[in-house]
Amino acid sequence: MREIKATVPLGEPPAWAVLERRLFDALDEAWRGFAARYCGPDGRLIYHGPAADRDGADDFYEAFFNWPTLYQLGGADDLLDAAKHHWEGVTTQLTELGYLVDEYERGYDWFHQGESMLLFYGICAADPRDELFRERARRFADLYLPGSANYDAAHDIIRAPHNGAGGPRYGLQWEWASYHTDLVSMRPFGLPLRDLPGIERWEDLGDPSNAARMGAAMSERIGRGDVAVNLAATSLAVNAWLYDGDDRYRDWALRYIGAWQRRAEANDGVIPDNVGPSGVVGELHGGRWYGGNYGWQWPHGLYSVGAAAAIAAVNAYLLTGDEATLAIGRDPLEAVYGRAVQAAVTETDMSISDRWLAELGDEAVKPTMLVPNRHDDTGWFDFQPPQLGLPVWLWHVSQNRGDADRLDRLRKASGYDWSTVRPFRNKEEAGHEAPWLEFLRGANPGFPEQMLSTALGQVQRRMALVGSDQADLATIHVHHWQRLNPVLTEALLQLVTGTPQVLYNGGLLPTRLAYFDADRARPGLPRDVAALVDSVRPGGTAVELVNLSLAHTRRVVVQAGQFGEDRIDRATVTQVAGDDYPGDPRAYTSPPIAHTEQEVTVDGPRLLVELPPGRRIRLDLHTTARVRTPSHQHY
Structure with missing residues (x-):
């Protein structure tokens, strides 16, 4: 290995360097405080409340999702052991609650499983010599290979939207057996199925018979067959492959991704969101390419389908180095970008507006590029600003001129200033891609200091929330901990490694x-x-x-x-x-x-x-x- 020695005197320490080291120190103090406040001696989270039927395992792991990443960047020596301790403690806890079988999710959708797995993937990358985690990585990936209960090799499908260590888990959670208007958190996303006679508006679900019919139809149609978000399962296989290059994992991931890419090519480049048990797109949805679980129609559209496609694209590129494999991530973006409009966030009805009001601040009133996130029988709808993490990751892995040009088009079509660093933290701990890209373009020289200062402010706020938290830790909502996790890595990934924040719904982290x-x-x-x-x-x-x-x-x-x-x-x-x-x-x-x-x-x-x-x-x-x-x- 070539060795060189630095000789240039530091002189006045650059502000970015001082702030960066201060952020490392603050994060080291913060994760210890969080663990002391919310965790038991064996690493589990302090919680004695009820367990949902299927939903919830992800929320326990998410409280620690970026801790191994901080260790890899230069966090405290004992942070890796702490991350493993909490993974094992939470895994024991979730097994007791009935969520897991043999340390793995019994059966749930990959929009949430992907969130669960970030902590695990981070541990594997940070310490590949840990034989116990290596064995787990292979065992978890084996759940999806040919010959497993989950995978139908004849049709190249994962058999159910909910899947895991228990095999295909048909249907949906019992809480949705009657899909009624009391599910107020789901109202912004509208009707899950839009072709049931007599159910045309959300208010129609107030009729108990309609609610029961909707729940039954969802279980039968949304709860069976393959869905596009299952593409995130390929990260399991790639993670196992990264240990020793076992071609079984590589071959399955490329085969499964390839099957979805062929379906997209047959659908004018738009990846469908559902495949029936017989391997036919739209089999359970009257021939429609939309309508699957966490698909284009409901509830999130591009936010879930686009993320899974981008994850699959990055995984395929890791396995092959072939830029053509990125098409599965690029094509959904081009499909919606080509249908963009100019409008203000504050004047547009959208299913998720709170994040954009925070991310754009006082510029949310300005007309900007909005793209359709969803599609139903009436066409494309639910226009929102583009989520930059998806195209940024495609550019990050390819460094292709076309991927760079796509980002440039988004910048020019945006009505807000890409240089502004706003003090927010969303669930993905992402969203500051625009000012970072401007810095790399040479147009935002103050970004490092602003971003690091913003991160320090967010750590301070999180710890203030922890310090003032009066919630009953035995019965709190399972989202409570992730809202308070004080560890931040977006700024450090960007500045230290030249890498965007990880794709939150199950991405691996190939840093530059x-x-x-x-x-x-x-x-x-x-x-x-x-x-x-x-x-x-x-x-x-x-x-x-x-x-x-x-x-x-x-x-x-x-x-x-x-x-x-x-x-x-x-x-x-x-x-x-x-x-x-x-x-x-x-x-x-x-x-x-x-x-x-x-x-x-x-x-x-x-x-x-x-x-x-x-x-x-x-x-x-x-x-x-x-x-x-x-x-x-x-x-």
Whole structure:
């Protein structure tokens, strides 16, 4: 491994570096406070309330979803063990509540299972040498391979929308056996099925007989067959494949994704959301390509279908390196972007408006690009601003000009300022893609400081909420903990690794850069070290490393690609010209610092950088993608 030494004196520490290290410190304090407040000695969450029929397991795991990611970025040494402790404690807890079989979801939809799995995927990536989690990764993935109860190889389908360790779990939760108007949280999404005689409006469900008919029809039609959100199950297979390259997992994931892509091609490029038990699109919905569970018609449309398609696209690209496999994620976006309108969020009826009011702030009153999220017999509807995480991830993995141009089109069609960093945190802990992209474009130089300050403010708010929480921890709502989780990783992923926040409904996390502490032999930045990726381009990434320590040398390994798949061909390195610093002690100032650039050959996936105290270095890494087969990495 090539080694280089930083020589440029730090001088005045850059504000971004100080804020970044402060954020690491704040997060380290925050996760400990959260665990002390809400968790029992065995790692479970303190809860003695009722368990729903099927829904809820995801909410327990989501409270810790990004903790392993923080560890991989450079969080506390004991954070990895804490994440494992809470995963195991919650898994025991959910087994007792009846949600799990052999440590895995008994059977539920992949919109929620994907959320559940983020904590697990993060642990696997952070510590691939843990044999227990490796065995779990393979065992969980085996639940979907040919020969399993869940997968129908003859028709290339997963047999039911609800699936898991118990095999296909036909029907839906008993709480929806009578789908009535008392389900007020579901009212914004309208009728699940829109072709039942005598049920034309939400208010018609106030009739008990109508509510019972709707519930029965949902169980029979929405509760059977395959659905597009099941594409997120491919992350299980890819995660297992990343351990040792077992082709069984690769082959199944590509086969399953390929089946859905062929269905999309047969539907003018729009991925259908349902396939019947006989393998026919629309079999349970009168021939309609829409109507499946978490599909285009109900409840979320693009928010769920587009996310699953993007996850599948990233997974297929990880497995093959073939850009053509990204079509399954690109095509749904083009389908809705081509039907965009210009209107203000505040003047448009949409099923999810609160998130956009928060994310756009005072600019929600301005006309902006709105795209249809859903489709029924009347056509496309439910217009909302584009969710940027989906196209950003396609660009992130491909670095393709077309994917970059798509983002540029969205920027030009937006009526709000992409440079503004607003102080919000949504469920996905995402939503700040626009100002980050503007920074990478060179149009938002203050973004690092603003984003880090915003993140610190959100941590402070979360801990204030924890400190003032008077809820009965034995009976709280199962969403309570995720609303208070004080760990934030979006800012650090963007700035430290050049990577967007993970796709929340079951995505893996192939970061552009990864780091290892060479002296502590663990993932992440060493103590006192801050990193800023300020340029991302095809075949290259530029990053600045800073050691804020006054006395300690730090050694950091920079790796191209989270899974070791890329090669650093060479690095253009900024060094100091001369050795005059710190100068004469009788002088009032240090001598001027002259910089020079040096090009070094690396020819490998990693570069070891020695950072003496108070030194900085800028690395412009020239890389070749996909030189090696991706795999989980350790040091």
